[in-house]
Amino acid sequence: MPVARETSPEEILLLGHPDLRKVCAPVGDFKSPEFRAEGRRLIGALEHFRATYGFGRAIAAPQIGILKRLIAMNLGKGPFLITNPELSGESRERFTLWDDCMSFPWLMVRVERHRHVDLDYRDEAGKPQKWSKVEQAVSELLQHEVDHLNGVLAVDRALDRESIIARKIYEERKAFFDSQVDYAIKNRDSSRFPRLS
Numbered sequence: 001m002p003v004a005r006e007t008s009p010e011e012i013l014l015l016g017h018p019d020l021r022k023v024c025a026p027v028g029d030f031k032s033p034e035f036r037a038e039g040r041r042l043i044g045a046l047e048h049f050r051a052t053y054g055f056g057r058a059i060a061a062p063q064i065g066i067l068k069r070l071i072a073m074n075l076g077k078g079p080f081l082i083t084n085p086e087l088s089g090e091s092r093e094r095f096t097l098w099d100d101c102m103s104f105p106w107l108m109v110r111v112e113r114h115r116h117v118d119l120d121y122r123d124e125a126g127k128p129q130k131w132s133k134v135e136q137a138v139s140e141l142l143q144h145e146v147d148h149l150n151g152v153l154a155v156d157r158a159l160d161r162e163s164i165i166a167r168k169i170y171e172e173r174k175a176f177f178d179s180q181v182d183y184a185i186k187n188r189d190s191s192r193f194p195r196l197s
Contacts, residue, residue: 010045010064015104019062024069024149027083030126039124042072043079049102050074056102058141060148063103071145075138082121085146089118095182097140098170099154108170109154110163110181113140136183
């Protein structure tokens with residue numbers, strides 16, 4: 001009887017990998033075995049990260065080398081896929097925050113985002129969906145992930161040269177750095193992240 005082999009977790013591509021700078025192609029065939037396998041890989045990568053580090057709400061397909069317009073999310077009620085997302089509306093009101101990313105977990109980046117967005121996308125079956133006036137916490141996340149699908153990283157959106165800092169420094173002086181932005185992500189316990197010495 002063959003022994004079941006445990007699949008290894010997906011490698012998350014790090015800052016500098018060329019795939020992170022590519023514009024992703026739309027998902028076309030929602031019934032294809034390839035799409036199903038890619039969706040499982042992406043959800044698996046997100047869930048492994050969450051289990052390992054205790055946080056993580058979303059990951060975009062290019063972060064594991066899949067150059068498709070596909071995002072896996074888990075907002076606390078289990079993972080799901082968003083395919084071919086397009087931001088169809090953005091509030092005029094904007095806010096600043098310290099953003100982080102699984103592809104450069106040792107950095108924090110001060111960026112500006114729209115407070116609310118509207119998102120048009122397709123679900124796992126290819127059915128069109130609309131997410132209107134998305135709340136702030138998810139709005140910033142969706143903007144971050146859609147950027148990934150367009151080859152744009154948070155470091156590209158840094159407000160100025162003082163807006164990219166080491167996560168270690170951020171954590172040591174969190175109150176000071178959070179006073180520099182309009183919004184701080186809650187429940188971001190990154191104490192289990194591997195540290196760079």
